[in-house]
Amino acid sequence: MKRAVTLLLLFFLWSLTSATLYGQKIDVYSWPRQVERGRNYDALHYRIKLRFDEARKTFWGENRITITPLEASFRTCVLDAEVLKVSSVQDAQSRPLKFQQTEDSLSVDLSRSYRRGERITFTVSYYSDNPKPDPIKYGMPKGYALGLDFKDETPGNPRLISTLSFPEGARHWFPCNDRPGDKVTGEVIATVRREYQALSNGSLVSVTEDKQAGTRTFHWSQTRPHSTYLFVLVAGPYDVIKDWLDSLPISYWVYKKDRQGASRSFSKTPEIIRFFNKEFGFQYPWVKYDQVTIPGIGGGAESTTATVVGDSIIHDERAEQDFPSAWLVAHEAAHQWWGDLVTMRTWSEAWINESFATYSEYLYSRHALGEEEGAVNLLQKKNAYLQEARTRYIRPIVFDRYRSPNDNFDRHTYEKGAAVLNMLRFVMGDKLFLKSLSHFLQKHAFKTVDTNDLMLAIKEASGQNLDWFFQQWVFKPGHPVFKVSYVWDEMTKRVRLKVIQTQDTSQGTPVFRMPLRIGIVTPGGRTSKTVWLENKEEVFELTSPQRPLMVRFDEGDFLLKELTFDKSVDELLYQIKHDEVTGRMWAARELGKFKDDVRAIDGLRQSALQDSFWAVRRAATETLGQLQKKELRDFLKEKSLDRNSKVRASALAALGDYKSTELVEFFKGRFEQDDSYIAQAEALRAIGKSRTVSSASFLEQAAKIRSPRNIIETAATWALQELRR
Numbered sequence: 224m225k226r227a228v229t230l231l232l233l234f235f236l237w238s239l240t241s242a243t244l245y246g247q248k249i250d251v252y253s254w255p256r257q258v259e260r261g262r263n264y265d266a267l268h269y270r271i272k273l274r275f276d277e278a279r280k281t282f283w284g285e286n287r288i289t290i291t292p293l294e295a296s297f298r299t300c301v302l303d304a305e306v307l308k309v310s311s312v313q314d315a316q317s318r319p320l321k322f323q324q325t326e327d328s329l330s331v332d333l334s335r336s337y338r339r340g341e342r343i344t345f346t347v348s349y350y351s352d353n354p355k356p357d358p359i360k361y362g363m364p365k366g367y368a369l370g371l372d373f374k375d376e377t378p379g380n381p382r383l384i385s386t387l388s389f390p391e392g393a394r395h396w397f398p399c400n401d402r403p404g405d406k407v408t409g410e411v412i413a414t415v416r417r418e419y420q421a422l423s424n425g426s427l428v429s430v431t432e433d434k435q436a437g438t439r440t441f442h443w444s445q446t447r448p449h450s451t452y453l454f455v456l457v458a459g460p461y462d463v464i465k466d467w468l469d470s471l472p473i474s475y476w477v478y479k480k481d482r483q484g485a486s487r488s489f490s491k492t493p494e495i496i497r498f499f500n501k502e503f504g505f506q507y508p509w510v511k512y513d514q515v516t517i518p519g520i521g522g523g524a525e526s527t528t529a530t531v532v533g534d535s536i537i538h539d540e541r542a543e544q545d546f547p548s549a550w551l552v553a554h555e556a557a558h559q560w561w562g563d564l565v566t567m568r569t570w571s572e573a574w575i576n577e578s579f580a581t582y583s584e585y586l587y588s589r590h591a592l593g594e595e596e597g598a599v600n601l602l603q604k605k606n607a608y609l610q611e612a613r614t615r616y617i618r619p620i621v622f623d624r625y626r627s628p629n630d631n632f633d634r635h636t637y638e639k640g641a642a643v644l645n646m647l648r649f650v651m652g653d654k655l656f657l658k659s660l661s662h663f664l665q666k667h668a669f670k671t672v673d674t675n676d677l678m679l680a681i682k683e684a685s686g687q688n689l690d691w692f693f694q695q696w697v698f699k700p701g702h703p704v705f706k707v708s709y710v711w712d713e714m715t716k717r718v719r720l721k722v723i724q725t726q727d728t729s730q731g732t733p734v735f736r737m738p739l740r741i742g743i744v745t746p747g748g749r750t751s752k753t754v755w756l757e758n759k760e761e762v763f764e765l766t767s768p769q770r771p772l773m774v775r776f777d778e779g780d781f782l783l784k785e786l787t788f789d790k791s792v793d794e795l796l797y798q799i800k801h802d803e804v805t806g807r808m809w810a811a812r813e814l815g816k817f818k819d820d821v822r823a824i825d826g827l828r829q830s831a832l833q834d835s836f837w838a839v840r841r842a843a844t845e846t847l848g849q850l851q852k853k854e855l856r857d858f859l860k861e862k863s864l865d866r867n868s869k870v871r872a873s874a875l876a877a878l879g880d881y882k883s884t885e886l887v888e889f890f891k892g893r894f895e896q897d898d899s900y901i902a903q904a905e906a907l908r909a910i911g912k913s914r915t916v917s918s919a920s921f922l923e924q925a926a927k928i929r930s931p932r933n934i935i936e937t938a939a940t941w942a943l944q945e946l947r948r
Contacts, residue, residue, distance in 0.1 A: 224389045224524050224577070224632065249616045254624040259404060259569045264290045264300060266400045266407045267342070273396075273456070274414040274438075275384060280353040280373040286397045287346045296336045302347070303394035303401035304329040306354040306370065315344040322347075329398050347398050356395045362627025363390075368519055370395025371456070380518045380534060381478055383459035384415065387531070389524050390570070390628035393451035404568045404671045406448035411456055414440040421458040422476055424449070424527045426510050445527065447509070448669050450566050455526030457515045468493035471507060476515035481537040488536045488548040489514055491591075495553050498590055499560065499583065504661025508564045508668065512556070523551060525558030525580075535932055542931045544868050545901045549591065550584045550600075557583030565664060568671040570628040574620045574697070575672060577632060578640020585641060595804040598780065599838045601645060602805050604638035605783055609702075611635065617700040617732065621674050642783040643696045649781040650692060650738060655685040674698075691736060701732030703756075707776045707788040711767060718743060718774060720763045722756065726785075734759045739782055742775035743767050744801070751778055772797045780805045792817050796826040799843070804836055811842035818850050828858060837867035844870055848877020856881060860889065868899030875902060879909025887915045900930050904938035911942025919946055 270287040284307075290300060305327050312320040312331050321332040329347065337343055351371070358367035368374075369392040374383040386396055394401040411423035417437050425445030432439045441458075462482045466473040466489075473496075475489040492514070500506050509528045516534040523532040532555065536548050561583070562576035581604065589597025611634040618624075620640055625631055648656040662684035663677055674697060681689055704726040710719050720741060726732050735756060742751045746769055754763050773794055777784065780803075790798070790813060798810040811830055817823035824847070831843035844862045847855050862874035875893060878886055887910055894906040907925055910918050926939035 224522070248614065251616045251618045251622070251624055251630075254626050254630065257569070257571065257623050257625055260402060262400065262402075262405065263294045263297060264292050264400075266290050266405050268408045268410075269397065269399060269454075270410045270412070271397045272412045272414075275373075277373055277382065277384070277416075281350065282354075282371060282396075283348075283350045284397060285346055285348045286399070287344060288398075289342060289344045291342055292337050292339050295339050297339070298333050298336045300331045300333060300343075300345075302329045302331070302398040303327065303391075304349070304398035306356050306395050307349045307351050307398060309347055309349045309398070311348045313346050313348075320345060327394075349398065351396070354395060356392070360627075361391050362629035366519065372519075374459075374518060377518070381460050383457065383517060384419075385457045385459075385517045385531070386455055387520070387524055388454050388526070389452045391452070393454050396456070397454075399451050401451045403450040403452060403566055403570065406450050406566065406669065406671060408448050409445045409454060410443065411454070412440060412442045413456055413458060414438050415458045418460050419458045420461045420463060420476065421456065422461075422513055422515055422529055423456050424454060424529055449527040449563055450671070453525070453527040453563055453566075455524075455529050455531060457517060457529075457531065461515070464489075466490075466493060468496050468507075471496070472511040474511070474513045476513060477537065478516065478534070481516065481534070484537045484539065487540065487543060488538070489552060491549045492552055492556065494591075495549070495556050495587055498587060499557060502583075502586060502657065503560050503664060504657060505560060505564070505664040505668075507559065509559060512559065514552070514555070523555040525555050525562055527559070527563045530555040530558070538931045541898050542900055545899055546931050550588065553587040554580045554584050560664060564669065565667045566671045568673045569623075570625065570631050571621055571623045572673045573628075573631040573636050574640040575674070575677070577636045578620070578644055581637045582641035582644040585645070595836050595838070598804050599808075601642065602780070602808075605642050607637075608634045608639040608642065608783070609785065612702070617730070619700050619731075620697045639702075639783065646696065646737070646781055646783065647689070647692060649779070650689070651681075651685060651687060655687065659684040695733045695735055699731055699733050701726055701730075702783045702785070703735045703737075704785040705776070705787065707786065709774050711770050713770070716766065716768050718765045718767045718771060720765065720774065720776070722761045722763070722776075724756075724759050737782060739776070740778035741765060742773075742778035743771050744773040744775070744797075745769040745771055773802065775802065775806060779803070792820055792823050792826075796822060799826055799830050799839075804839060807834065807836075807839045808842040811839065811846050815846040815849060818852075824850075824852075824855075831858075831862055831870075837865075837870055840865060840867065841870045841873045844873050845877065848874070848880065851880065856883075856886075863893055863902075868897075868902050871897065871899060871902040872905040875905035875909050879905065879912040882912050882914065884913050884915050887913050887918055891918075891921060894925065900934050903930075904934045907935070907938040907942045911945035914946060914948070916946055919943060922946070 268289040273282055273284045275282045309324050309329055312322045314320055320334055323330045354370060356369040358369045359365060361369060363369060368387055371386045374385060376382040391401055393399055413421045415421050417439050421441035423443035425443050428442040428444050430439055430441055461476045462479050464475040464485055473492055475485050477485045496507050511528055513529040515531055517531055518534050520533040523530055538546050557580040561579035567573050567575045585597055585601045588600040618635055620635055659681040663680035666680055667676060678693055703724050706723045706725050708721050724734050737756050738753050740751050740753050743765060745767060752765055776788055795810045795814050799807050814823045814827055827843045827847050831840050834840050848859060859874045859878050863871050865871050890906045890909045894903050897903050922939045922943050926936045928935045
């Protein structure tokens with residue numbers, strides 16, 4: 224499940240430059256400790272039949288349930304069921320069974336005791352009249368359509384029927400054992416209006432039509448086990464666009480009006496699946512892959528074989544530069560392995576689903592767009608976690624304290640976990656890391672797992688014991704905060720590098736033990752050495768025949784960290800030109816400390832103009848903007864014409880911070896001429912910062928313009944509020 228998040232980070236946090244003591248603004252350790260709910264039966268199969276009255280927003284269903292007892296004398300079966308009114312329960316011979324229903328459960332008396340291992344089948348008939356589950360009760364945001372929802376027609380979408388089973392929504396449209404640890408096979412048989420298409424998990428068995436009733440019945444069958452939060456049903460007047468990866472059928476279900484834009488959003492799906500087949504060492508495990516759009520969610524829900532995505536994924540051609548869809552397609556496709564094939568046993572193990580899917584975004588970004596794009600993608604993830612650590616809390620990735628399952632779906636689980644996996648790959652090496660992932664998937668296919676299963680699979684596949692790595696990065700909170708310095712001894716021709724870990728360890732954050740690479744560049748060339756951090760303070764001595772032009776701590780930026788490393792202007796000017804992309808970006812930020820040094824300003828200007836990669840040009844542009852020097856205004860105006868929209872947006876944001884009425888006409892011109900939605904939005908915000916009241920009518924007209932995720936309207940509205948302050 225991908226959270227409803229901003230799909231493009233216009234500005235991401237830089238590596239922090241001070242040792243921060245993390246005061247927990249949210250005390251996660253006060254949350255209740257959760258344990259896996261015990262069960263006395265194993266659910267095997269759900270056969271769900273549904274029909275609907277959309278006008279009344281009512282549905283009727285029956286679930287033929289097959290289970291097997293896990294205890295010697297089993298008579299009562301308890302199921303999760305909410306907003307469902309059970310009308311009858313019958314055994315396999317259609318004889319009535321007694322039952323009791325509470326607000327959140329259904330208890331069925333099976334009329335006799337069954338032995339362990341016997342198969343039991345019974346059918347629950349039920350209905351739900353205008354269901355309105357409370358998403359807040361389950362830790363979801365207000366408006367989240369938990370369970371089965373009847374969506375009214377709007378200018379943006381047709382009338383639809385859709386389900387969201389994550390995290391505990393399945394119980395709101397069929398009675399079941401609604402826990403991720405109990406996997407089942409299933410069927411969904413949905414009778415809908417004749418003009419509708421209906422989608423569910425697995426293979427389409429049949430479509431039958433009742434002309435008299437004006438309905439069609441779609442029968443879907445999922446023959447491989449999966450968890451209840453992965454069950455899905457979506458029905459509506461969809462256009463279904465067919466695609467293929469070799470013999471694997473792939474389809475994109477979109478509103479009729481969105482058919483033309485669908486290819487732009489989804490066309491990379493076969494390429495993405497092919498890449499993951501190779502990367503994970505396990506061929507796509509299901510019979511087909513569909514993606515279907517619905518309103519009301521900002522990301523996606525990775526239902527097995529049929530991912531649900533927010534309809535905002537469809538956009539016009541000029542939005543592609545600002546709102547590319549491939550990362551979301553990759554994230555949700557990766558879940559077909561990480562989350563669907565192997566599934567977290569409990570919600571506290573959510574990283575097995577989400578960290579791997581988030582890491583897969585990075586993997587595909589690097590594969591499709593190159594090393595530099597991949598490096599920036601990973602840096603954004605690290606900084607997203609660091610922001611949460613600074614402003615909210617730190618916790619272990621695997622953490623059994625939460626109020627509702629969704630508490631686990633945060634930046635620790637997504638972004639920190641992705642960074643941790645990248646560090647694990649660095650420690651193990653590519654070959655053994657990928658071999659271990661493949662072994663883990665092969666061993667636990669269609670089963671539920673926890674972190675201990677992953678640790679054991681690594682030992683089996685690689686021979687390496689990485690328990691120490693998991694203990695500090697997965698089972699303990701926090702990350703290292705480094706203070707680094709060095710001196711070069713001309714007599715001994717050695718660099719003496721001092722490393723201090725300054726993180727607060729009073730709340731369980733460890734002193735980290737990790738390998739890292741130290742790079743030294745001299746006029747004679749570049750050398751790199753791997754050293755091991757073992758203690759709070761370390762001193763490493765490295766040979767350097769000449770005075771270094773640059774010393775690189777954590778070459779390759781593998782570590783998830785905060786860093787203070789004071790350098791001279793000369794070294795930073797060398798680094799901003801010659802280092803790898805994340806090092807050049809870091810140097811651009813560090814040069815901002817020398818705001819009165821002409822060489823630093825000139826170096827930043829050259830980088831902003833000449834660097835081949837947009838993220839470095841943007842970093843230099845942002846740093847220059849923060850200096851707020853009047854003589855840089857014309858340069859920032861020039862940067863607002865950069866070939867990359869993100870750089871243009873940064874330049875406009877920086878110019879807006881001057882709060883100059885003299886620039887208002889320039890901002891209006893950029894709004895009218897730029898082809899980027901994010902650059903246009905920054906131009907509008909810049910107008911607002913100027914507090915020029917006469918610009919109100921311009922902003923009011925801009926607010927009427929349609930744009931992806933309403934970015935233009937939002938910016939114009941914000942700017943109008945600024946004018947009225």
